[in-house]
Amino acid sequence: MTLIIAEAGVNHNGEMDLAFELVEKAAASGADIIKFQTFEAKSLVTKTAEKAQYQRSNTSVAESHYQMIKNLELKKNDHHRLIEHCSKHNIEFFSSAFDLDSLGFLADLNLSRYKVPSGEITNLPYLRQMGAYQKPIILSTGMSNMDDIGNALMALESAGTSRDKITVLHCSTEYPAPIADINLNAMRTIRETFNVEVGYSDHTSGIEVAIAAVALGATVIEKHITLDRSLPGPDHSASIEPNEFKNMVTSIRNIEIAMGNGIKEPSEKEKANMLVARKSIVASKRIVKGTIFSNENITCKRPGEGLSPMQIDKVIGSIARKDFNLNDYISL
Numbered sequence: 001m002t003l004i005i006a007e008a009g010v011n012h013n014g015e016m017d018l019a020f021e022l023v024e025k026a027a028a029s030g031a032d033i034i035k036f037q038t039f040e041a042k043s044l045v046t047k048t049a050e051k052a053q054y055q056r057s058n059t060s061v062a063e064s065h066y067q068m069i070k071n072l073e074l075k076k077n078d079h080h081r082l083i084e085h086c087s088k089h090n091i092e093f094f095s096s097a098f099d100l101d102s103l104g105f106l107a108d109l110n111l112s113r114y115k116v117p118s119g120e121i122t123n124l125p126y127l128r129q130m131g132a133y134q135k136p137i138i139l140s141t142g143m144s145n146m147d148d149i150g151n152a153l154m155a156l157e158s159a160g161t162s163r164d165k166i167t168v169l170h171c172s173t174e175y176p177a178p179i180a181d182i183n184l185n186a187m188r189t190i191r192e193t194f195n196v197e198v199g200y201s202d203h204t205s206g207i208e209v210a211i212a213a214v215a216l217g218a219t220v221i222e223k224h225i226t227l228d229r230s231l232p233g234p235d236h237s238a239s240i241e242p243n244e245f246k247n248m249v250t251s252i253r254n255i256e257i258a259m260g261n262g263i264k265e266p267s268e269k270e271k272a273n274m275l276v277a278r279k280s281i282v283a284s285k286r287i288v289k290g291t292i293f294s295n296e297n298i299t300c301k302r303p304g305e306g307l308s309p310m311q312i313d314k315v316i317g318s319i320a321r322k323d324f325n326l327n328d329y330i331s332l
Contacts, residue, residue, distance in 0.1 A: 118142030131159025142173030278304030
């Protein structure tokens with residue numbers, strides 16, 4: 001089954017009540033995992049760093065990039081509280097670290113997997129530290145080219161994590177991401193080039209691209225979730241609300257069932273329709289014994305209980321061995 005990650009990210013706005021509610025809504029929506037972000041502003045960003053355009057559009061102009069990040073930090077104890085809350089609601093807690101100390105902290109929490117955010121794919125010390133943990137890794141590739149992906153995979157492998165433990169997520173890091181920029185076929189290119197499991201981290205406004213990614217072979221889907229797109233904060237406007245997330249999960253699960261086993265054959269329920277929908281070779285007029293069958297005295301009609309029309313070349317030109325009335329099944 002596709003692993004579905006509800007990306008809460010920083011949509012808790014630094015408020016634990018919001019974070020707890022996100023856990024509850026993600027669980028009710030059918031997500032397998034809810035993911036937050038772990039960082040310390042002092043280790044992540046300089047005080048003179050500029051915001052991204054989407055961040056400037058969705059946050060106060062007076063608030064610096066550093067202050068925005070500082071306001072969105074989760075304290076260490078917050079992580080423990082969230083893990084407990086996730087356990088109560090039967091959903092896996094997950095977080096992505098954005099600095100080395102935070103990555104070490106997540107290691108101490110003994111999470112079942114790690115996530116390389118798109119911005120860390122060229123951070124060699126970060127990749128080496130994560131790779132040394134030898135646990136499953138999800139590698140996000142927004143803003144990356146094939147060389148970036150290849151280099152990151154080599155770094156993770158060299159540090160100790162085998163490629164069969166790494167899932168590479170295709171991603172377009174724009175919030176929201178324009179449909180024309182998605183290039184979903186790149187996901188298949190990544191899989192074929194690097195022989196890895198692939199998935200898709202979706203930043204589009206809707207849910208259809210994530211669903212299509214599953215049909216193309218994504219084994220992981222990550223999508224931002226918010227309680228309300230109108231809330232203040234950098235990522236809310238590019239997230240989907242709980243009812244939309246639930247619809248996405250339902251659609252993905254339906255697609256998984258619909259993909260089937262790849263063997264083309266009629267289903268059991270289809271077989272019941274075969275006699276009704278298919279045709280047989282029948283007499284189009286009365287045929288007397290000894291008459292030669294031709295296009296003038298035979299035709300094809302439902303139901304399919306008699307000789308298949310695929311045998312018509314054998315019938316035409318042969319001799320009727322008995323009399324046939326109109327619509328009688330033809331036999332040789």
